[in-house]
Amino acid sequence: MVNEKPLYKMKEYGTINGVRLSVKSAEILQREFGHVLSLRAIPGNAWEITAFSYVGRIELPDAVFLILPKLPIETVWDWLVWAYDISSLRFYPPVTTLAEMVGDPEWLVKFFVKECRSLCRTGLRTGYQAHTEALEEVRGQLQTTATLRRWMKQEYRFVCEYDEPTHWVRENRLLYAGLRDMVSGRYKDARVGRDIRNLLALFEPQEGKAAAALPVSVRDKLAELARLPLTRLNRHYARAFTWLRLYWRATSVSIGEGGVPYESFVLDMNELFESYIARRLTEELRPHGIAGHAQTRHWLGETGGIRIVPDLILKDRSGREVVLDTKYKLRTAQSENPDVFQMLAYMTARRASAGILLYAAGPERADKIKHTDKTIYRWSLQSEVSDSYEAHEKKLTCIISRIIHQFQKEQLS
Structure with missing residues (x-):
């Protein structure tokens, strides 16, 4: 045993x-x-x-x-839904406990496999691949110089360059790379491994040069995914890319003794909180004429020597701005000064008069900065980290109302 x-x-x-x-x-x-x-x-x-x-x-x-996590499962699940734009999870959570959610990425793999199967049914995107080959008859564009060289050697073939249809395009290469990473996983449901192997056979390029065309490291894979624009031709791949991005960001494989792989699954709660707030506020404030711009680069120095990246810039149609920065921690007196100085730098660079430090939990306060028109608001999403999902939603609704009032030149409470 x-x-x-x-x-x-x-x-x-x-x-x-x-x-x-x-x-x-x-x-x-x-x-x-x-x-x-x-x-x-x-x-x-x-x-x-x-x-x-x-x-x-x-x-x-x-x-x-x-x-x-210290948070209730409903809250973490909601953050995942918004951060990665996975609307299907809002109606069908496949896990029931926190341990089940963070303990095994099998639920994530199942959603990805489901999307890949759907793409195969509706039709994978295809493109054209250039070939150069010596043929018995002319096909495509004749390469005159290369053909004459062959004829001088009494090799009477035509060197032609032509395009052939292929499904080995960037979109499918990335999905194939994800399936290759997932196939070695150990799954409780035996059907998962079988489905992945079947999909690999469908995505496998006929040219047999798959490995050479695939990014190797997780960083390279995520960068390749980020560089791929979504257009009307590949928008039906969006949900599969979302699952793939989450899988590559959260999973890692360690090789133990004897070459045995050990798969792990970790979520960065700082990053998750930041992404959740950015997407949620952007969506909720858009109907009120307030646009959200996440993770945009700005410079504090006049010559562009001091780069800053606030989490979210909120701007209305008249150009008024509020700078918002998330802090996934309990607000305490010990952490106040560094956070405030950071926000002051953001507000100075953007010439904004209002800045919001949004904490995961803790007491709230507002401070008007001496000799300036600037006010920094330190708000919290929850009173305690373990607050219920309902309390979290109620508090976020209140924060959204406060932001709208700020743009309407009403006093923040």
């Missing part, structure tokens, strides 16, 4: 003591997941492990770590 690996459960920013790891596992954890968990050696040949602002599951050769 195979021994089960020890399972260590913890929450965001939580700490557990007395963890025993092999040298190999400790190296993997420090090298590949140092941004997720910190390790500190303690007496007794053990480790003290502290989680940062990530949730998910990390599998090592001799241990499994499950990091749970």
Whole structure:
């Protein structure tokens, strides 16, 4: 009987003591997941492990770590829906517990596979691939110089350049790369692996040069995905790309002893909170004539030497602006000054008179800055991190109303 690996459960920013790891596992954890968990050696040949602002599951050769969010599952699920524009999740959540959601990416893979199957049914996008070949008869464009060289060697064939239809276009290459990454996963539902293998056969290029045309690292894959514009010709790929982007951003594979792969799944809650707020406010404020511009670059120095990137710039039709920056943390007195100085830099660069620091939780306040027309508002999405989904929605509705009032030149409360 195979021994089960020890399972260590913890929450965001939580700490557990007395963890025993092999040298190999400790190296993997420090090298590949140092941004997720910190390790500190303690007496007794053990480790003290502290989680940062990530949730998910990390599998090592001799241990499994499950990091749970402090938020209710409905709230985290809603953030995922908005951040990645996955409308189908609003009506059919495939998981029922936080541990199930962050512990295994199988639900994510299932949604991706479903979209790929739908694309195959409706028809994959095709393009043309250039070929240069020596033929018995002319096809396409004759390459005169190359043909004469052959004839001088008494090789009486025509060197032609022609285009052939192919489905090995950028969109399908990326989906194929995702399927290749997913096929080695271990799934509770045996149908998942079978469906992935069947899809791989459908996406496999006839030319047999798939591996050479695929990006290798996750960073390269995400960059290739970001460079691919959505047009009327490939817009039906959008949902599959959304699932693929989430999969590549959240999953990683560690190779343990004997070449055995261990798949992990982690979500950056800072990034998730930022993306959720940006998309949600942009959608909710648009009907009121207020546009949202997320992660745009600006410069504080006159010569462009100091680059700043606020999370969200809100602007109405008259050009008035409010700068908003998200902070996925509990607002405390210790964290106030750095956050305020950061917001002052944003507001100075944008010449904005109002700035909002939006925290995940904590008390609220507003401060008018001396000798300026600037006011910084420190608001929170929740009173406590563990507030219910209903309380979260109620508070967000209130924040949206405050922003609208600001643009209507009403006093913020």
